[in-house]
Structures are given as structure tokens and as C-alpha cells.
Amino acid sequence: MLEWPRPARIPPEDEALRSEIRAFLAEHLPDLPADILSRSWMGFDAAFSRKLGAAGWLGLTIPSEYGGAGRNAFARFVVVEELLAHGAPVAAHWIADRQSAPLILKFGTEAQRQQYIPAICRGELYFCIGMSEPASGSDLASVQTRATRNERGWQLKGRKIWTTMAHHSHYMIALVRTAGGPEDRREGLSQFIIDLSLPGVTVEPIRDLTGDAHFNEVIFDDVQLPPDALIGEEGAGWKQVNAELAFERSGPERILSAIMLLECWINWLREHGHDSADEELAGRLAARLAVLRAFSMGVTGRLAEGESPVIEAALFKDVGTGFEQSLPPLISDALGRRPEQPLPAELERTLVYTAAIAPSYSLRGGTREILRGMVARGMGLR
Amino acid sequence: MTSLYADAIHTLLGDLCHSAGLRAQQREENIDDTWKALVESGFLNALLPEEAGGVGLSLAEALPVLQAAGYHGLALPFIDTLLIRAALGIDDSEAEQAIALAQLDASGDSALLLQPALRGVQAVIIASGEETLLRPVTGREGAQVSLGPIQQRFGFAVDKLALGAFIESAWMVGALQRLLEMTVDYANERQQFGRPIGKFQALQQQISVMTGHGHSAVVALSVAAGGARLNEGRLLLDPAHVAAGRVVICEAAQPAADVAHAVHGAIGVTEEYDLQLWTQRLLAGRRSCGSDSYWSRQLGTFCLDGNDRIYATVQEKLAPAL
Ligand SMILES: Cc1cc2nc3c(=O)[nH]c(=O)nc-3n(C[C@H](O)[C@H](O)[C@H](O)COP(=O)(O)OP(=O)(O)OC[C@H]3O[C@@H](n4cnc5c(N)ncnc54)[C@H](O)[C@@H]3O)c2cc1C
Numbered sequence: 059m060l061e062w063p064r065p066a067r068i069p070p071e072d073e074a075l076r077s078e079i080r081a082f083l084a085e086h087l088p089d090l091p092a093d094i095l096s097r098s099w100m101g102f103d104a105a106f107s108r109k110l111g112a113a114g115w116l117g118l119t120i121p122s123e124y125g126g127a128g129r130n131a132f133a134r135f136v137v138v139e140e141l142l143a144h145g146a147p148v149a150a151h152w153i154a155d156r157q158s159a160p161l162i163l164k165f166g167t168e169a170q171r172q173q174y175i176p177a178i179c180r181g182e183l184y185f186c187i188g189m190s191e192p193a194s195g196s197d198l199a200s201v202q203t204r205a206t207r208n209e210r211g212w213q214l215k216g217r218k219i220w221t222t223m224a225h226h227s228h229y230m231i232a233l234v235r236t237a238g239g240p241e242d243r244r245e246g247l248s249q250f251i252i253d254l255s256l257p258g259v260t261v262e263p264i265r266d267l268t269g270d271a272h273f274n275e276v277i278f279d280d281v282q283l284p285p286d287a288l289i290g291e292e293g294a295g296w297k298q299v300n301a302e303l304a305f306e307r308s309g310p311e312r313i314l315s316a317i318m319l320l321e322c323w324i325n326w327l328r329e330h331g332h333d334s335a336d337e338e339l340a341g342r343l344a345a346r347l348a349v350l351r352a353f354s355m356g357v358t359g360r361l362a363e364g365e366s367p368v369i370e371a372a373l374f375k376d377v378g379t380g381f382e383q384s385l386p387p388l389i390s391d392a393l394g395r396r397p398e399q400p401l402p403a404e405l406e407r408t409l410v411y412t413a414a415i416a417p418s419y420s421l422r423g424g425t426r427e428i429l430r431g432m433v434a435r436g437m438g439l440r
Numbered sequence: 441m442t443s444l445y446a447d448a449i450h451t452l453l454g455d456l457c458h459s460a461g462l463r464a465q466q467r468e469e470n471i472d473d474t475w476k477a478l479v480e481s482g483f484l485n486a487l488l489p490e491e492a493g494g495v496g497l498s499l500a501e502a503l504p505v506l507q508a509a510g511y512h513g514l515a516l517p518f519i520d521t522l523l524i525r526a527a528l529g530i531d532d533s534e535a536e537q538a539i540a541l542a543q544l545d546a547s548g549d550s551a552l553l554l555q556p557a558l559r560g561v562q563a564v565i566i567a568s569g570e571e572t573l574l575r576p577v578t579g580r581e582g583a584q585v586s587l588g589p590i591q592q593r594f595g596f597a598v599d600k601l602a603l604g605a606f607i608e609s610a611w612m613v614g615a616l617q618r619l620l621e622m623t624v625d626y627a628n629e630r631q632q633f634g635r636p637i638g639k640f641q642a643l644q645q646q647i648s649v650m651t652g653h654g655h656s657a658v659v660a661l662s663v664a665a666g667g668a669r670l671n672e673g674r675l676l677l678d679p680a681h682v683a684a685g686r687v688v689i690c691e692a693a694q695p696a697a698d699v700a701h702a703v704h705g706a707i708g709v710t711e712e713y714d715l716q717l718w719t720q721r722l723l724a725g726r727r728s729c730g731s732d733s734y735w736s737r738q739l740g741t742f743c744l745d746g747n748d749r750i751y752a753t754v755q756e757k758l759a760p761a762l
Contacts, residue, residue, distance in 0.1 A: 059624060062617065063655050065500070065662040067762035143751045317751055324743070324750045332744055338733055341740030344750055345687035348758035349660045355760070356659060370655075377652040433651055434644035437624050 060369055060436045065352060066359025072132040079140045082113055087146055093407035095145025096318040099311055100272045100415075102226050103147035104184075110148075111181025115141075116155050120163060125176035131362040135310065135355065142314040149223055149272070154178045156309070157302050158185035158231055162251075165290030165298055170251070174229070188218040188232030188252070188276065189299065196428050199243045199296065203234040203278060205250060211285040212236075214252065214278045222422070224261050224274040230254055233295050247295035250287045257281070268414045301366060306423055308357040308371035312378035313350045315419050316385040319412045320347075322405045323389045330399065339392055343385070350378050369436035372429040379419040379426070386413035445486070445497070446504035452481050453512035462717055465515040471560035478518055479536045487526035487675055494531065499668040499675065500761035503610070503661055510614025513717050515559040519607045524565055526675035527603055528572065528594050537562040539574070541604045541729075542585060549587055551575075554604045555728045556583035557721050563591065565598065572598045602679040604729030606664055609682075609689045612725045613661045615718045616692055619700045620654040622715060623647060627703050643703060650699040653692035660688035665761035683739040684758045690732035693722050 086109050094101070110116050118134040120126020127133065138156075141148050159178045162170055177183035194200045203216025218224075218232060230252045237246035254261060258281035263271040290298045320343060327336055353374050360367040390409060393401060401409075420426040434440055456474050457465075464470055478484065486502050488494025497505070502522075509518045517540040524530070524539045542551035542564035551566055563576045564585060576588040627638030627647060637643055664685025667678025697719040701708045708715045726732070743753050 059621065060651065060655075063659050065659065065760045065762055067760065139755075143749070143755075314751075321749050321751065327744055328747075332740075334737060337740035337744060338736045339740065340743055340750070341683065341736035341738065342687055342691075342732070344739055344743050344754060344758065345660075345684040345736065346691075347751070348663050348684040348754045349656055349688045351754055351758075352663050352760040353656065353659045373648075373652055373655060376648070377656055380652075427645065430645045430648035431641070433648040434638075437647060437651055439624065439627060439638040439644050439647060 059438055060373070060433070063353065063356045063370070064359065066356050066362075068132050068136060068355060069130075072129070072136050075133055075136045076140060079115060079137050082110075082115065083140065083144050083146060087144055090145075090147075091404050091407070092145070092318045092322045093404060093411050095147075096316070096408055096411055097147065097149075097270070098142055098145045098315070098318075099148050099152050100222070100270065101145075101147030102149045102223065102272075104150045104181075104226070106147055107150040107181040107184075109181070110141075110151065111179060116151055116181050117159055117175070117179030120159055120175060120179055124159075124163065124171055125179035126159075131358050135358045139310040139314075142311055143317060145318050150184050150226060151178070151181050153187055153223065153227075154183060154185040157187065157305055158229075160305060161231065161249075161298065161302055162289065164301065165249075167286070170286065170289065174251070183229070184223065184227040186221050186224045186227040186230045188221055188224075188230040188234075190220045191217060192219050192275075196425055198233070198299070199247070200240050201233055201235060201247070202240070203232065205234050205236050205248065205283065205288075207236075208282075210282055212250070212283040212287060214250070214258075214281040214283055216278050218276045218278075220264075220273045220422075221261075221276050222273050224254065224276050225263050225271070227254060230276065231289065233299050236292055236295075244296040246293055247299075248292050249289045249295045249298050250283060251289050252278075252281070252283065252287060256283070266415070266418075268411055300368060303424070304357075304361060304366050304368045304371045306371075307375040307429075308354060308361065308367065310351065310354050312375045312419075313347060313354065313381060315379075315382045316412045316416065319385055319389060319408050322408050323392070326393075326402070326405055335395065336392055339388060343388070346381050350374075350381055353377070369432055372424070372432045373436075375423065376420075376426055376429045376433070382419050383416045386416050443504070445483075445495070445502075446508065449481070449483055449505050449508045450511070452477065453508055453514055457512035457514055459714055462513050462515070462714070465559050468559050471516065475516055475538050475560055475562075478516065483518075484521050484525060484536055485531065486522055488529075488531050489673060492529075492531035492673070498761075499665045499677075500662065503665060506607075506610040507614035507617065507658075507661070510611035510616075511618045513615070513618070513714075513721070515557065515721075517555075517558045517561055519610050520555070520558070523603060523607055523675065527598055527677075528565065528574075529672075529674045530574075530592075537576070539563045539565060541600050541607075542566050543600075544568070545584075550584055551587055553583045553585060554600065555608055555725075557724050557728070561585065565600070567597060567600060570597050571595060599677065599679060601729055602677050602682045605686045605735065606677055606682050608725050608728045609664055609686045610661060612689050612693060612722055613657045615722045615725070616654045616657045616689075616696050619696055619715070619718050619722070620647075620650055622718075623650065623700045623703045630705075637703070646699045646702060650696050653696045657689045657692045657696075659760065660685040660692075662760040662762070663758060664689075666759050667757075668761060680739060680742050680757055681761075683735040683742070686730070686735045687732045687739065690726045690735070693726045697722055
């Protein structure tokens with residue numbers, strides 16, 4: 059059985075960052091309508107990321123010798139929570155700050171750390187995650203992209219897909235096969251830091267159903283990688299990838315994807331009046347949000363203690379994304395109970411965007427069914 | 441430290457609440473002995489300050505002790521008495537009655553229990569204008585209890601519904617934990633088609649959903665306890681926090697009970713098998729002291745009346761206790 063959640067509270071010294079980051083946002087957050095702010099961690103704005111870096115809001119958990127703030131997971135929780143709650147466009151640095159820098163810190167050589175991490179902390183260097191391939195989605199261990207050792211390092215061949223922000227990123231950290239075949243599953247996989255400007259790399263944006271282009275197909279046509287493109291241990295790719303997942307799945311981004319829609323709706327109710335059904339729904343959503351936030355804080359507490367709560371993070375992500383996905387249909391129905399009342403254009407656009415993109419919440423970062431399978435294993439059923 | 445208390449209460453309740461014991465509690469048999477054991481354990485004063493002869497636990501520290509009652513299926517008003525003593529500042533060790541919350545009816549001599557599932561209620565507290573009264577129970581018919589003369593007066597009002605909602609929620613969380621354990625154990629034991637039924641992905645996914653409800657409910661109780669404070673030595677709950685936690689706990693009840701019964705098959709719907717003791721009381725708990733609809737509306741009005749972003753309200757007014 060999975061251990062029961064342990065509540066955690068944000069330590070006062072980390073909580074103290076909140077007013078500072080709010081002041082930063084009041085000054086620097088671009089003035090954008092709610093449907094654009096709704097993009098948040100899909101919204102690219104390099105100038106904003108550099109401002110964050112310059113102000114010290116990136117690399118919060120990274121030691122100061124690599125340009126970070128040397129703080130714990132709670133400090134990052136507070137800052138990320140505020141950025142997302144205000145819809146800040148964080149996509150440029152998002153993956154580098156959340157996953158790549160901690161991964162390079164943990165598994166990289168000293169030279170690799172020096173090469174990448176300080177620039178990530180400055181908000182200048184952007185990364186993407188190359189896991190999925192056309193024939194390998196949930197079954198990640200079946201990836202076919204292959205790196206073969208040669209006299210100049212490694213030769214890379216294959217393709218990645220759904221790679222968020224590859225078209226704006228400098229590097230990809232990819233999981234590829236270095237030994238054996240698909241039948242070897244989790245053995246023989248390795249991670250590489252791939253410079254996306256190298257000859258033989260093609261990045262082709264894919265448009266999503268809202269018309270945005272945030273993910274891509276990335277093709278590697280015999281790309282020559284230097285020896286030090288390998289990150290961590292050869293053959294240990296699977297283990298390394300899994301270490302990232304607790305960071306990827308436990309944060310407040312798993313409850314805040316549709317927050318702009320909720321805020322817009324609440325504002326609309328305040329302006330146009332509410333009935334008992336609206337009040338009940340608003341209360342239900344606030345209650346679920348409060349509990350999910352506390353849930354995320356609990357998992358963050360375990361990260362801060364140096365644990366790797368991968369299953370708890372999967373459980374949280376399943377429940378959290380379920381909540382996010384429930385917002386468009388519930389709010390849509392609540393608005394539709396007043397057919398004569400016209401909707402303001404901004405609320406309408408926010409609803410249309412959020413409803414369309416919501417299915418992705420439980421796909422990206424591992425599908426709902428895969429996460430539930432992990433939870434079942436954690437409960438001792440598999 | 442808290443885990444020592446939790447271990448002690450689990451041991452005690454484990455002894456008192458075996459299958460036959462729980463059924464005896466339902467029939468109110470030997471109930472005085474059960475209560476006496478709880479009184480002697482000292483836990484009724486867990487939340488009272490040490491100066492008043494209590495243990496001095498904060499509400500957050502006491503949560504595992506409170507959850508233990510629901511986990512073991514205890515039908516006596518243990519959580520009630522513990523919280524009522526703290527809320528009223530009753531540290532009189534002579535009169536350690538089993539106290540519950542009730543609503544006086546028109547006659548003035550009888551009242552309705554807010555939690556009809558309780559057994560062995562010896563006294564109730566009722567509101568009377570700006571006062572709160574403690575009156576002994578002299579008889580009972582269903583949820584209705586007849587009352588003796590006023591035993592003690594307290595010169596302040598208590599938010600009975602918020603207190604009751606918290607108490608019932610604490611019980612429900614313990615019950616949800618127990619149901620999840622029973623369900624996982626059963627899924628690993630019961631074999632069909634030559635393998636444990638827990639190996640089938642359809643059941644794994646359902647149990648995983650149930651796990652989400654169970655874990656959310658545990659977190660929700662710490663949210664419900666948020667904002668609790670001591671006022672002149674008396675415990676005061678914050679109704680907005682109670683509402684937020686209660687909504688999620690109530691919402692968990694039906695889906696969790698559904699999965700528990702689905703996994704257990706026919707044996708789960710028998711009188712003899714213990715599962716039903718928890719599922720029935722869990723589902724009844726949802727409507728005692730305000731259901732999720734009731735508390736949602738309270739909380740929604742609270743949020744809409746303010747001017748803050750809803751997420752700021754969540755951060756600043758609905759944070760968990762620690
Ligand atoms: C917006 C967005 C951004 C993304 N960004 C990235 C990125 O930056 N980098 C990256 O590498 N990937 C990215 N992805 C890809 C994402 O990780 C995959 O979509 C995901 O892993 C699922 O793979 P798939 O889409 O191929 O679906 P499939 O694996 O084909 O799954 C289809 C359905 O089958 C179910 N299924 C599959 N296997 C099982 C099983 N064993 N048991 C039960 N059900 C099963 C799934 O749950 C799902 O319902 C992104 C996806 C989205 C939507």
C-alpha cells in the first residue's frame with residue numbers, strides 16, 4: 059500500500075518569496091487577455107524568461123555555484139504557483155528550469171553542469187524533452203531512435219514527436235537506444251543532450267486543434283554528436299528518466315491549467331449576479347482546488363526531504379488533471395443556464411480555448427491510464 | 441510523538457471494535473464498558489491544554505487519533521466528546537460522559553441528534569440563544585433523544601454545524617482509509633480465472649481511482665482543520681476551512697463505496713461480512729451535519745462575496761493545518 063499523504067506547510071522563509079514574486083509580476087507580467095494568459099506554460103516569451111532569470115526566479119533549487127538560488131522545493135513551489143496562477147508565459151524556460159537543470163545537476167559531469175546550468179538559470183537557454191516517438195507513446199521503452207558510437211562520439215538516427223517547444227529550444231534531452239533492440243526494453247537506453255542546431259536535425263512544428271503550434275516532430279538524420287552529448291551513464295537512461303517524473307508530475311501546474319477560465323467565470327458572476335447553483339458550483343470548485351493544492355504541497359514536502367515520491371506524484375497528477383478537465387464542461391453548463399445573457403468575448407474565447415485543449419492535460423506527462431497503472435502497482439496490485 | 445498516540449488508540453480500538461464488538465455497539469450492548477475503556481485511555485482530553493489535565497495536542501496533531509475511530513468503525517461519540525470538550529473547555533474529569541450534538545425540538549424536552557448513526561450517547565449539547573447547554577440523555581427513539589434537566593450552561597454560542605461537519609468528516613476519512621485497505625486486500629486474495637482479481641486491469645484502474653479519493657480525503661481533513669485556533673483556551677474551528685475539507689470528503693464517499701462493493705462481489709452485500717458496516721455509515725455520514733451541496737454553497741458564497749481572485753482565496757483562506 060502507498061503511504062498515506064503527510065500534510066506539509068510551506069516554511070515561512072519560502073512563503074516570504076510570495077510577496078516578492080507578486081510584486082515582480084505586477085511590474086513585468088505582460089498585459090494580455092485571459093485567453094492568451096491561459097496558454098501559460100504553453101506561452102513562449104523569451105524576454106519575460108530572461109527577466110525572471112535576471113531577477114533570480116529561475117533555478118531556485120540549483121546550488122549557487124551553478125547560478126541558482128540554492129533553495130528547496132518549497133521555494134520553487136511558491137514561485138511557480140504564482141507564475142501559473144497569474145498566467146505568466148513561462149514556456150521558454152519551463153522545461154529547462156523544471157527538469158533539465160535538475161537532471162544535469164544530478165547526472166551530469168562537472169563540465170556539463172558548467173556548460174548548461176548557469177545559462178538556464180539566467181533564462182537564456184531552453185530545453186525540450188524528447189521521449190515520445192511516432193510508434194512509442196505510452197510504451198516509452200520501445201523507442202527506436204538510436205545512437206551508435208563512432209570515432210567522433212555518437213551518430214544519432216530516428217525521430218521524436220510531440221516535443222513541446224522544440225522549435226524554440228536550444229537543446230533536447232532525449233531518451234534513445236544505445237544497445238540491444240526493442241526486446242531488451244528498459245536495458246540499453248541512454249539519455250543525450252542534443253544541440254538542435256546541429257546539421258541533420260529538422261524541427262517541424264505541428265499545429266494543435268486550437269491553431270497553436272507548441273509541439274513538433276524532430277527528425278535526426280545521421281546527426282553527429284560529440285562524446286559529451288551523453289548525459290549520465292550509458293545504459294541507465296530508463297532509471298534517469300524516471301527520476302525526473304516526480305518533479306514533472308507533482309507541481310501546481312497539474313491543477314492550474316484552466317485557472318484563468320475559473321477566475322474569469324468568478325469575475326463574471328460577481329458582475330452579473332449569481333444564483334444558488336452558481337454558488338454551489340463555485341464552492342465545490344474552490345474546495346477541490348484547496349485540497350489539491352494541499353495535496354501538491356504534501357508531495358513537494360517529500361521532494362524537499364530528498365525523497366522521490368514518483369507514485370504519489372502520479373496519483374496527484376491523475377486527480378489534479380481530472381479537476382482541471384472538469385472546469386470547461388462545468389462552467390460551460392453553468393453559463394448555459396442563462397441562455398438570454400450574452401457572454402463577454404474574452405470569457406467566450408477563454409472557454410473555447412480551454413475546452414479544446416483540456417484533453418491534453420491527461421495525456422502530456424503520461425496518460426491517465428498509465429498513471430493509474432502505476433498507482434495500482436504502488437498499492438500492491440501488480 | 442503523534443504516532444505514539446496514534447499507535448495507542450489503534451491498539452485500544454482494535455480490541456474494542458472486532459466484528460462482534462461492532463455489532464454489539466449497534467445494539468447498544470455492553471456499551472458502558474466500551475465507553476469506560478475510552479475514558480480510561482485519557483484520549484478524551486487529548487485536545488485540552490496540559491494545565492487543564494489534557495494532552496495538549498493541536499487539532500492537526502490529533503487528526504490521526506480522530507481518524508482511528510472511523511478506521512475501526514467505532515459507533516460511540518468518541519470524536520464528538522473529544523472535540524466538544526475542547527470547544528466548550530470541559531475539563532471536568534468527574535463527568536466524562538459520551539457527548540454528542542443535537543438540535544432541540546419544539547417540546548423543549550427532546551432533541552434530534554445531528555449524527556443519528558451514533559450509539560451510546562449519554563448527553564448532548566444544544567444551542568439556546570447565546571448560550572450552549574449540556575443536558576443528559578434519558579431515553580432514545582431513533583434520532584430523537586429525551587433530555588433531563590440542564591446539567592451545565594456555557595455563556596457562549598458554538599457553531600454546532602461546523603463542529604458536527606468536522607467530526608463526521610474525521611470519522612468518514614478513517615472509514616475511507618479502512619475501506620481502501622479492505623478492498624486492496626480482497627483484490628489480492630480473491631482468485632478468479634486462476635489469478636487474483638487485482639491482476640485485472642479493469643479493477644486496478646478502479647482501485648486507483650478509489651485511492652485518489654482516499655488520499656484526497658486525508659488531505660481534505662487537514663484542510664478542514666486549517667484555521668482552527670484557541671480562543672480563551674477553547675477550540676474554535678474556521679467554517680470556511682471546514683466547508684472546503686468536508687465537500688471533498690463527502691464527494692469521495694459514494695465513488696469509494698461503489699468501488700469497494702464492486703471489488704468485493706456478492707460477499708460484500710451480506711450482513712455477516714464487515715464491509716457493509718463501513719460503507720453504510722460512510723454514506724449516511726455524507727448527509728449528517730450538511731452534505732457537500734450544503735457546504736459548497738456556504739463556501740461559494742464566501743468566495744463570491746470577497747473581491748480576491750479565487751486562487752488567492754484558496755491560498756490565503758483555505759490552507760491546510762500543520
Ligand atoms: C500537449 C502535449 C505535449 C506533449 N509534450 C511532449 C514532450 O514535450 N515530449 C515528449 O516526449 N512527449 C510529449 N507529449 C507526448 C505524450 O507524452 C504522449 O502523448 C503520451 O505519452 C501518450 O502517448 P500517445 O499519445 O502515443 O498515446 P498512446 O500511448 O497511443 O495511448 C493511446 C491510449 O491508449 C491507452 N493505453 C496505452 N497503453 C496502455 C496500457 N498499457 N494500458 C491501458 N491503456 C493504455 C492510453 O492511456 C491512451 O488512452 C505531449 C503530448 C501532448 C498532448
